[in-house]
Amino acid sequence: IEEKFDAIVIGAGMAGNAAALTMAKRGLKVLQLERGEYPGSKNVQGAILYADMLEKIVPDFREEAPLERHIVEQRFWMMNDSSHVGLQYRSDDFNEEKPNRYTIVRAQFDKWFSKEVQKAGAVVLCETTVIELVQDPQGKVLGVRTDRKGGEVHADVVVLAEGVNGLLGSRAGLRERPAPENVALAVKEMHFLPRETIEARFNLNGDEGVVIEAAGTISKGMTGVGFIYTNKESISIGLGCLVSDLKKSGQTPYGLLEAFKRHPSVVPLLEGSEVKEYAAHLIPEGGYNAIPQLYGDGWVVVGDAAQLNNAVHREGSNLAMTSGRIAGEAIFQIKSRKDPFTAENLKLYKKMLDDSFVIKDLKKYKDMPALLHTSSKNFFLTYPELIAKAMQTYVRVDGVPKIDKEKATVKSFKSARSLAGLVGDAFRFARAWR
Numbered sequence: 001i002e003e004k005f006d007a008i009v010i011g012a013g014m015a016g017n018a019a020a021l022t023m024a025k026r027g028l029k030v031l032q033l034e035r036g037e038y039p040g041s042k043n044v045q046g047a048i049l050y051a052d053m054l055e056k057i058v059p060d061f062r063e064e065a066p067l068e069r070h071i072v073e074q075r076f077w078m079m080n081d082s083s084h085v086g087l088q089y090r091s092d093d094f095n096e097e098k099p100n101r102y103t104i105v106r107a108q109f110d111k112w113f114s115k116e117v118q119k120a121g122a123v124v125l126c127e128t129t130v131i132e133l134v135q136d137p138q139g140k141v142l143g144v145r146t147d148r149k150g151g152e153v154h155a156d157v158v159v160l161a162e163g164v165n166g167l168l169g170s171r172a173g174l175r176e177r178p179a180p181e182n183v184a185l186a187v188k189e190m191h192f193l194p195r196e197t198i199e200a201r202f203n204l205n206g207d208e209g210v211v212i213e214a215a216g217t218i219s220k221g222m223t224g225v226g227f228i229y230t231n232k233e234s235i236s237i238g239l240g241c242l243v244s245d246l247k248k249s250g251q252t253p254y255g256l257l258e259a260f261k262r263h264p265s266v267v268p269l270l271e272g273s274e275v276k277e278y279a280a281h282l283i284p285e286g287g288y289n290a291i292p293q294l295y296g297d298g299w300v301v302v303g304d305a306a307q308l309n310n311a312v313h314r315e316g317s318n319l320a321m322t323s324g325r326i327a328g329e330a331i332f333q334i335k336s337r338k339d340p341f342t343a344e345n346l347k348l349y350k351k352m353l354d355d356s357f358v359i360k361d362l363k364k365y366k367d368m369p370a371l372l373h374t375s376s377k378n379f380f381l382t383y384p385e386l387i388a389k390a391m392q393t394y395v396r397v398d399g400v401p402k403i404d405k406e407k408a409t410v411k412s413f414k415s416a417r418s419l420a421g422l423v424g425d426a427f428r429f430a431r432a433w434r
């Protein structure tokens with residue numbers, strides 16, 4: 001490729017598409033490179049799509065985007081091996097004209113998103129892997145080298161939207177690779193069932209959907225969560241744990257997912273289904289303290305590559321889209337002023353991101369990843385067991401006086417964690433949450 005572009009975007013996931021579309025819509029000459037056979041072919045997500053963040057990029061996306069179900073009910077399960085204690089929120093308010101959250105299938109969704117990018121005028125090349133960044137001796141990024149013949153191409157600025165591994169950025173010395181305690185390895189399966197079966201099992205009308213987030217003994221004391229999301233004719237089920245925990249425990253994510261599927265609360269939901277897809281992927285979970293340098297001379301980094309993922313609320317794609325959009329807007333502003341793409345000028349991206357919900361939310365939970373990591377056994381094993389047993393004691397009618405039941409429950413908590421341990425955990429959790 002001979003010509004020079006205003007911007008090169010590496011990756012056609014949520015962040016890359018948001019950045020490329022934002023810049024192309026404003027008339028910038030954009031090249032987007034994707035190693036997959038088509039956009040989405042390499043991407044894995046649960047997947048919940050957050051409408052607000054996409055609406056800011058494609059206002060009328062509901063007309064054509066491939067959406068599965070709009071979510072009207074959220075369930076949280078705290079599990080032990082035989083039961084779950086649940087919190088459930090369902091509201092007809094979510095049956096609104098413009099629903100707030102949808103389930104999607106990334107392979108279809110990313111293809112549609114990429115078509116929007118192409119319609120806006122960006123050049124999108126798939127089956128093109130960026131091998132390295134082209135830098136001058138001072139480290140300024142001038143462009144990229146691809147695996148295509150003669151595949152060096154230059155631009156004023158390069159947007160790294162290469163996803164969680166961030167290999168290109170780390171190879172170029174712009175950042176470290178994510179540490180094993182800051183990434184989760186998640187596995188996911190798609191279980192196909194007739195539409196009416198899903199709607200009957202989950203109590204749904206039409207395109208309504210349910211999502212379940214699950215934690216507890218399913219992660220065997222490691223920091224990890226499971227999920228079950230309803231699509232039109234399939235159910236996505238998955239589970240992820242921190243890589244450092246998996247390494248230490250010797251457990252495999254596939255083994256954990258098998259056990260999750262065999263849980264008595266899950267079996268009836270999946271019964272009779274046919275598994276057609278299986279995928280594994282990393283998720284950045286280090287939060288605020290794991291965010292690397294976000295900009296430099298001739299480059300910015302967005303989405304998972306920048307570790308922008310809110311593990312507490314299970315949000316990633318919306319942070320990816322928002323960081324991509326903001327990077328695109330910042331680049332457009334710099335270009336309009338005819339300023340050079342120095343680190344000093346690209347700091348604007350960081351400033352705009354700091355002002356957005358992305359950094360504000362991650363900052364709020366900055367101590368949560370470390371707390372969950374260091375106390376994973378308590379939060380993911382001991383407490384779920386204690387809470388499940390307490391519920392069993394509370395609801396079972398067996399002639400034991402209620403006062404004795406209460407005493408037994410309090411005693412079980414104290415003997416498992418001691419009073420100081422309980423108060424300490426509550427205090428540390430509240431402090432990390434605030």
Ligand code: FAD
Binds near residue numbers: 036046047188
């Ligand atoms: P990606 O979507 O990973 O895209 C990166 C792209 O870059 C890929 O297309 C890749 O092929 C390409 N690429 C990489 N290297 C190169 C290279 N050298 N050259 C060319 N192309 C390259 N988030 C939510 O909001 N809701 C959910 O329900 C949810 N569930 C999830 C469930 C699972 C199991 C997982 C793994 C993640 C989930 N997430 C969820 C997180 C969400 O998927 C990510 O935050 C989001 O995909 C990040 O987008 P991205 O564009 O930064 O990265």
